[in-house]
Amino acid sequence: MACSLQIHLFTYLRKMTHPSDDDKNAALLDRRTFFIGTAGALALGTTACGGGSSGSFSPIGGATAQQPTQQSPVANPVASASTDTPATPDTPAPEPTTPEPQVRKIAHPGLLVTDPDLQRIRDKLAAKAEPWVAGLNMMLRANTTGLDAKPRPLAVVIRGVDGQNFGQMVGDMVRALHYALRWKISNDESYAKKAVEFLNAWSSTLTELGGNSNVYLASGLYGNQWANAAELMRAYPGWAKEDMARFQAMLLKVFYPKAHDFLVNHNGSETRKVTHYWANWDLANICAVYAIGVFCDRPDLTAEASNYYKAGRGCGASANNVYYVHPGYLGQWQESHRDQGHSTLGISLAGMLCEMAWNQGEDLYGYWNNRLLAGAEYVAKTNLADANNNALYTMPFAPYNGVHGAATAAAGTGSGRPCWELIYNHYVNRKGLSAPWTKAMVDKFRPERVDGGDQPGIGTLLYARDPVPAAKPSGLSAFLNNAKVQLSWWGTAGASQYLVQRAASPNGPFTTLAPVTDPRTYTDDADQGTWYYRIDAVTDAGEMTGADTLRVAVPGELWLHLPLNGDANDASGRGLNAQLKGGTSWGEGRNGGSAVQLDGRSGHVQLPDGAVSALGDFTAAVWVYWDASVVNTRIFDFGSNDVAYISLIPRDGNGKLRFSGSRNQFWNEESVTTDVLPIGRWVHVAVTLSGTVGTLYMDGTQVATADGIWINPFQLGNTTRTWLGRSEYGGDPYFKGRMQDFRIYSGAQDAAFIANLAR
Helix, strand or coil, rough: EEEEEEECCCCCCCEEEEECCEEEECCCCCCCCCCCCCCCCCCCCCCCCCCCCCCCCCCCCCCCCCCCCCCCCCCCCCCCCCCCCCCCCCCCCCCCCCCCCCCCCCCCCCCCCCCHHHHHHHHHHHHCCCCHHHHHHHHHHHCCCCCCCCCCCCCCCECCEEECCCHHHHHHHHHHHHHHHHHHCCCCHHHHHHHHHHHHHHCCCCCEEEEEECHHHHHHHHHHHHHHHHCCCCCCCCCCCHHHHHHHHHHHHHHHHHHHHHHCCCCCCCHHHHHHHCHHHHHHHHHHHHHHHHHHHHHHHHHHHHHHHCCCCCCCHHHEEEEEEEEEEEEEEEECCHHHHHHHHHHHHHHHHHHHHCCCCCCCCCCCHHHHHHHCCCCCCCHEECCCEEEECCCCCEEEEECCEECCCCCCCCCCCCHHHHHHHHHHHHHEECCHEEEEEHHHHHHCCCCCCCCCCCCCHHCCCCCCCCCCCCCEEEEEEEEEEEEEECCCCCCEEEEEEEEECCCCCCCCEEECCCCCCEEEECCCCEEEEEEEEEEEEEEEEEECCCEEEEEEEEEECCCCCCCCCCCCCCCCCCCCCEEEEECCCCCCCEEEEEEECCCCCCCCCCCCCCCCEEEEEEEEECCCCCCCCEEEECCCCCCCEEEEEECCCEEEEEEECCCEECCCCEEEEECCCCCCEEEEEEEEEECCCCEECCCEEEEHHHCCCCCCCHHCCCEEEEEEECCEEEEECEEEEEEEECCCCCCCCHHHHHHHHHC
């Protein structure tokens, strides 16, 4: 349930209401018996910059234009729309979806504000330039840096129960950060001394965080901001080394253990209801772990935070906070159906994490084709309202049904949380992309105010920057959706419109199909054939050719083919060779030859990572010989964990053959079902997905169809657990029997095609 907490700071801060969460009455329902509604899904394949580059398939939907044979997909290349790179020379290599531990040299100051940032601010203020002057005045208006203020440290800070006192710490935390900023901007040492006074008072007093589940909001929100304040002061000669070490110890002993424990255990809900906690809970603690890691020179902690953001199971991980992407890269935010105060908090926290990582040389902003920007644009557009706080736009919404109930639309509008400058200035002014809805929020709320404690705010002062040259249209995705080619792309800063272009050859000539403004999407009802797509931008300086050229076959083509008659190699020519894992051998196949034998204990077939990530509509077909009817084994299961997947189950808990997609663990499986798969004989099984309509076939005959399946392979992205015969759930049994002639096609093939495969 949700409760309201009144945070009373000093007279210089506004009274603020912060809704919070309490899990004590949350229902626990078993995934095997509770399958209702539809799920939002994770979104966006990785981006491929420099379209048509030789040697890869596009992991964002559609094959790249120059497509050699015997070539595996690219695993999550870092998205980049310009040559601008993170501030350190240690530019990260392309990140895997299942990250390896990272070891980086920590850069200082290297959290939300760096030395180049501070120099830019000083220069702009010296020139009396806007909007920096207005940004500074907004901070000064908060009256948080009076030199007569005294710290009020506590030994135990409590949040969420009677006697809570965390507002007292928040007030001092805000002061410490603002003192540090005023010192850095003005070089007036009196502010440095006050910052150190506040930091030392708390590090010598605070020993414990307490309360109900809200203690994990305290560990995340405040551990992050304390570390940011201290990071600005670490070079101050007047802060004694032993005092700085004591502050580091406080962060590591009081804040980090709880932040870490929340990400690992989710207050006891990790195993069965990890999705109970909203995205902002995870993101607050990810930020705290990252910021503490930087200030304490602990690259293992920054890696922990970064890796969780990229591959965690909770709602705050990148794949789950933006759990469904609509055409035009509007990324539905995990809390959008809850309320907009928490949605904008999540955007703020994700932005802070990405900025801190950027300043350490890691591009989380660009991760998974600018996934954060997709979420920010969705939340920004949701919150654009008229003078009476009526929403200006009706948002697309993938139905959501999770631990907290069902929803079919975004909730509320008009949140004024100061979180947009950081997002806008990275993607538009640092990278040259367009972000029209984020820009609209910046225009509405500039200069950004001081926030009430959950985040620093004052983004106009800290993050406003002069723009770089505009980038080419980039991040193009192109795949079949409902038998038509659906295109989405990232736009160009300053472009007036985009030209959707198509050719029959990768080298053209290209014909313009239509001009497009916003949203940046187009659906092409193309004739049968193989087509090549690119997007050009129309700017004041002329036409700019897009970075990507993608290939799409209409109405589809063979994407992967594993004959499984002696090896696990791909016969499609794409080089998507599989591997036999665990208890596998070769048994008797259909009509002679051999088939892969799976032992029911550990044997399975592992497909390459992201083997199907470029697909929207698709067809999967395979011959199976099932030895024994076992509940919840798998014919196939495509995902990266047990939170999001597409699977085919020969017998579910209700005794049905079921094709399902899921976005939230234990909830929301969107399914089409039919009678249980027969045992003791060869059966041809096929499933197609066209738009949101799934269809099941057995032995070449259609046996079931259902609408409302929102999840396609593209929404799952670069899957790392793409399996035949094995479930994403560790407790489910392995498949026992044989498989042969496994095929995946782009596009939903028709009944006649399926019948021919089953001969």
